[in-house]
Amino acid sequence: MQTIEIHDIVPDPIADIASKSSEVWFKDHSFTRGKHYLITAESGTGKSSFFDFLYGRRHDFQGSITFDGASLHSFKVRDWNKVRQHNISLVFQGFRLFPELTVWENLQLKNHQTGYLSDQKMMQMLETLGIPEKKDIPLRFISYGQQQRVAIIRAMCQPFDFLLLDEPFSHLDEVNQRTICNMVSAELKERGASLMLCSLGDPYFFEYDEKLNM
């Protein structure tokens, strides 16, 4: 998938109150594979909604969004499954990991879909982020910050053209943030993929091609 285009979109619930000066809502914009985007937004301006639209979780928006020219309105469940397995990877706020599975099983569950990463590579990522010893521990027994790192590694366990990060590093200290940003940047570079990062303002340790204010 090369481009995501938005055309005059706004979430239904805030259609009346959304700021006309937003660089996302009510605008035409194109996001291209390989480029890095920072979307800054205040609380309640709908940044999570934007990612939900791109990820097919919600469809309650006006205007149109297209993936390589194909309108999302025409997408079926099957199409979304394909997008979620191959084109877009999203780190959710709240992670949506499975507490009853171990760290390793959480990663395997995602990686088994495409077999994208080798076990070795996944292990290496756990080591890079400093949690290799948590591998076989059920997820519910590790800290929130550690879970956040697992969620980020899980997002790497599939091919993608766009990586969507929504307030991704809120529970991590600066050292950890830097480590993760380096790892993610390397992955993005290797895959030639885009980064779309939503944040209240913090740019973290990425370089951006474009910054949009929501």
Next chain:
Amino acid sequence: MLLWKLLRKNIVAGQLAGYVAATLLGLTIVLLSLQFYNDLQPVFSAKEGVFARDYLVVSKKVSLLKTLKISSTEFSKNEMAEVQSQPFVKRMAGFTAATFRVYASTAISGKVANFGTMLFFESVPDTFLDINSTDWRWSRNANFIPIIIPRSYLTLYNFGFAPSQGLPQLSEKTIGLLNMNIELSGNGKDAVFQSRIVGFTDRINSILVPQEFMDWANAQFGTGSAQPSRVIIEPHNVTDPKLGEYFASHQYEIANDKASAGQASSFLRTLILIVMGVGIIITLLALGLMLLSINLLIQKNHTKIENLSLMGFSTEKIAKPYQYLVVILNVVILLIALVLVNYFRGQYTASFNTSIHIDDGNLAWNYILWGVYIVVALSAINIGWIYMKVKEIRK
């Protein structure tokens, strides 16, 4: 495997056990009644001539007037024609009575006692008999007469006569080996024939010889032709109430109460159908229980299923562990039900052994096949339901 590990949480073993028990009960009842029906099919639809339920033997009531020979127990040609014309009669024939004297004698082996008695013969057309025995054949040159007697006569002999006279009891097979001399006399002639009992009947209370022989013998030794005093009737439906009404209004008697045997068999059939119906209802209730359990289970795993679909898992893939679960349960239920049906069948076969012969070889694939049908149907409904419920969550 990981999916199963994830999704098996919240499965309530008790609910599954309830489903298994209830379905097992329902399925076993349904299959057992099917098998039972199948086993009794020969009894319901026997076509072995006089052994069949479909034949009635009708005679007139013997009254004082008839004893005094003022009126006759014979059926006149008109009366025969009238019975024949009734809508419930499929076909009928009169009994032909012998109009000559019969004396039978034998020496029972081991005893030097000569055993002789006056006898009588009757005959009905062979088409009402369908006797399979190759011995049931008479030819003018052979000097041999095959005989069929009512089974009750043998019982009478074995348990009444033989013990009181110190004679040996005889099985059907042994008595069939016994050779008898038959003397016929009348019309100024007599002759001696060899004879054997070649079959037994539960239905016709008479001593039967082949029609062909009877026609010949009546012509040779007979003293005047006689109208039949008994008729054998094959009705379209033996349980037809009009049939009983007609005979009662004409003061005719139905021998051996075959009509009530027919009613009994139709009652039994109804009973089996009711039992089967109960089995089906239990099975359906069990199915309902399972659908509700599935509903509950999927609701409890709501978040997980939602998260899995956000990871890009297809509905089919998420539904599969649950679908496998119910299919495996259903197969287990089927296997246990088949074992149970087989066991109970053994039980009732043994207990009916004395009254009804059930062909062991008739262990039909029938009920196995029906079991497979039912389980496939149950599984299909479950599978569809699971898919639908998972899909609902995705929305």
